[in-house]
Amino acid sequence: MANVQxxxxxxxxxxxxxxxxxxxxxxxxxLLNTTVMLTEELTFLLNNLDxxxxxxxxxxxxxxxxxxxxxxQVEELSAISANLGKITAGQIFGNYIxxxxxxxxxxxxxxxxxxxxxxxxxxxxxxxxxxxxxxLPAIKLINDDLDGSIYPLTGNLRIETxxxxxxxxxxxxxxxxxxxxxxxxxxxxxxxxxxxxxxTLQEALDALSSRITxxxx
Numbered sequence: 001m002a003n004v005q006x007x008x009x010x011x012x013x014x015x016x017x018x019x020x021x022x023x024x025x026x027x028x029x030x031l032l033n034t035t036v037m038l039t040e041e042l043t044f045l046l047n048n049l050d051x052x053x054x055x056x057x058x059x060x061x062x063x064x065x066x067x068x069x070x071x072x073q074v075e076e077l078s079a080i081s082a083n084l085g086k087i088t089a090g091q092i093f094g095n096y097i098x099x100x101x102x103x104x105x106x107x108x109x110x111x112x113x114x115x116x117x118x119x120x121x122x123x124x125x126x127x128x129x130x131x132x133x134x135x136l137p138a139i140k141l142i143n144d145d146l147d148g149s150i151y152p153l154t155g156n157l158r159i160e161t162x163x164x165x166x167x168x169x170x171x172x173x174x175x176x177x178x179x180x181x182x183x184x185x186x187x188x189x190x191x192x193x194x195x196x197x198x199x200t201l202q203e204a205l206d207a208l209s210s211r212i213t214x215x216x217x
Contacts, residue, residue, distance in 0.1 A: 096108065096111075146166040
């Protein structure tokens with residue numbers, strides 16, 4: 001705080017009561033000079049208020065719009081709890097951002113696991129992972145015990161169920177078209193199954209071959 005030296009008047013009521021006329025005149029002059037000095041000192045302080053003169057500031061007296069970012073320097077904003085509304089910023093680096101603190105549904109971003117995640121419950125969610133260096137990024141689909149993944153693999157796009165137990169279903173309200181520059185491949189014809197006919201393509205080909213052989217015989 002600023003070092004303020006205010007004048008000190010060492011005159012008591014007893015001094016005034018016991019004073020003669022010349023002494024009273026001297027006391028009045030002293031009081032006048034002291035008043036002038038106090039007025040000058042207070043005028044200077046009020047015209048030059050700064051951090052040396054102020055210990056506390058009431059936020060209610062701050063003029064709106066006068067506190068700018070250039071006048072704020074803090075290491076953490078953890079002490080601030082508020083609805084921040086719209087935030088416009090150049091760069092934001094943080095640990096965790098979520099649409100809801102607890103409960104579901106919830107969408108979240110975390111730099112702990114480097115992921116984006118949308119959850120309908122604790123065990124059901126879709127996750128975009130940016131994994132460690134050297135490991136492929138992936139989209140993971142978790143439905144309780146079933147774990148599915150979509151990720152690039154040496155120029156290809158691979159979709160799989162990590163457990164090996166779940167089906168991958170592709171449904172369309174109209175036609176389902178497969179188009180490739182080369183082939184649509186299967187491990188063998190026994191892997192192509194018709195629910196309507198209740199048989200695999202290999203079984204259908206074997207049955208057709210048997211009928212052709214029978215006709216030829």
